Amino acid sequence: MSSACHEFSRYAAEYGSRNVIQRLVAQKLIASTPDQPKFILDLGCGNGTLYSLIDWEVERFVGIDFSASMLEHHPATSNVELILGDFNDPELFERLRNERFDRIYSASALQWADDLESVFKSLTSLNTPMSLAIFTAGTFKTLHKCAGVTPLLRSSDEVIAIAEKYVDAQFEVLHTTLEFDSVREMFRYIKRSGVSGGRRVLDFAQTKQLMVTYPLNYLEFEIVFITSIA
Ligand SMILES: C[S@@+](CC[C@H](N)C(=O)[O-])C[C@H]1O[C@@H](n2cnc3c(N)ncnc32)[C@H](O)[C@@H]1O
Numbered sequence: 001m002s003s004a005c006h007e008f009s010r011y012a013a014e015y016g017s018r019n020v021i022q023r024l025v026a027q028k029l030i031a032s033t034p035d036q037p038k039f040i041l042d043l044g045c046g047n048g049t050l051y052s053l054i055d056w057e058v059e060r061f062v063g064i065d066f067s068a069s070m071l072e073h074h075p076a077t078s079n080v081e082l083i084l085g086d087f088n089d090p091e092l093f094e095r096l097r098n099e100r101f102d103r104i105y106s107a108s109a110l111q112w113a114d115d116l117e118s119v120f121k122s123l124t125s126l127n128t129p130m131s132l133a134i135f136t137a138g139t140f141k142t143l144h145k146c147a148g149v150t151p152l153l154r155s156s157d158e159v160i161a162i163a164e165k166y167v168d169a170q171f172e173v174l175h176t177t178l179e180f181d182s183v184r185e186m187f188r189y190i191k192r193s194g195v196s197g198g199r200r201v202l203d204f205a206q207t208k209q210l211m212v213t214y215p216l217n218y219l220e221f222e223i224v225f226i227t228s229i230a
Contacts, residue, residue: 019049020178021108021176021178021221022046022049022107022108023049023053024176025107025108025133025174025223026049026050026053026107026108026133027053028133028174028225029050029105029107029131029132029133029225030050030053030054030055032131032225032227033103033131033227034227034229035102035103036056037058037101037102037103037129038057038058038059038060038102039058039059039060039099039100039101039102039103040054040058040060040061040062040101040102040103040104040105041062041064041096041099041101041103041104041105041126041128042061042062042063042064042104042105042106042107043064043087043104043105043106043109043110044064044065044087044106044107044108044109044110044112045063045064045065045070045071045074045082046065046067046070046074046108046109047070047071047073047074048063048073048074048075049107050105050107051063051074051075051080052075058079059079060079060081060100061079061080061081062080062081062082062083062096062099062101063080063081063082063083064082064083064084064085064087064092065082065084065085066084066085066086066087068084071084087106087109087110087113087119087122088113088114088115088118088119090118090121090122092122093122093123093125093126096126097125097126101126101128102128102129103128103129103130103131104123104126104128104129104130104131104132105130105131105132106130106131106132106133106134107132107133108133108134108135108223110132110134111134111135111136111153111154116134116154116159116162117162117165120162120163120165120166120167121166123166123167124166124167129228129229130167130169130226130227130228131225131226131227131228132163132225132226132227133223133224133225133226134154134159134223134224134226135153135221135222135223136153136154136155136156136158136159136173136222136223136224137151137153137154137155137156137222138151138155138156138175138220138221138222139151139153139220139221139222139223140190140219140220140221141220141222142214142215142216142220143190143202143210143214143219143220146210146213146214146215147202147206147209147210149202149206156173156222156224159224160173160224160226163224163226167226167228168228168229169226169227169228169229170225170226170227170228170229171224171225171226172224172225172227173222173223173224173225174221174222174223174224174225175220175221175222176220176221176223177218177219177220177221178218178219178221179217179218180217180218180219181217183211183214183217184211186214186217186218186219187207187210187211189219190219
């Protein structure tokens, strides 16, 4: 049911590189799409990473995000509608129910669902195939272990168990790493990348301690990919 594969990237301290993992995730979602959907819903669309990677013609793209400043940076063409909305809110899906969608995407966002099960209930009410990528607890695994902190995110098993109740899908667990030239650069990335969802992974004392003791020159990421056929 689930397979694991390893991919490696290197962090380059240049503009745009802080989203290197999210970009890889969105690329993989697009590449694994079995068809070329023309009517698309993107939950947690952010500044449009996924939209920008679509290489076929789209008739309508609806992007939802609860951050107005992210939406401001999303490409806005005549076939794009951007909605300021919260995917934790079932009413949002009520509103979307009368629309036609061929596929629902969500890249690197649903790990922040308050209640993932309830979001899946809302998602299935749209009766649409989906391609979702959700970060899971193996993300920053060694870092959490060294600092003695519990991961913020759900485990991959938990995410798959919830999803299986609602969708007939293929699951893949991707393990990937991102290498850094220095520990300082690594911690700067954690702060700025958005992977920690704006929440503080470590306090100041823990960060200082870890900068000395973290044994790796890379960070670990774990992402569950969920692709439903129908
Ligand atoms: C790590 S970014 C990923 C953005 C984009 N999908 C990508 O692949 O680059 C996560 C996005 O999810 C959005 N987000 C998080 N929680 C949300 C919620 N409850 N409702 C809507 N958007 C949410 C954030 O504002 C952010 O833009």
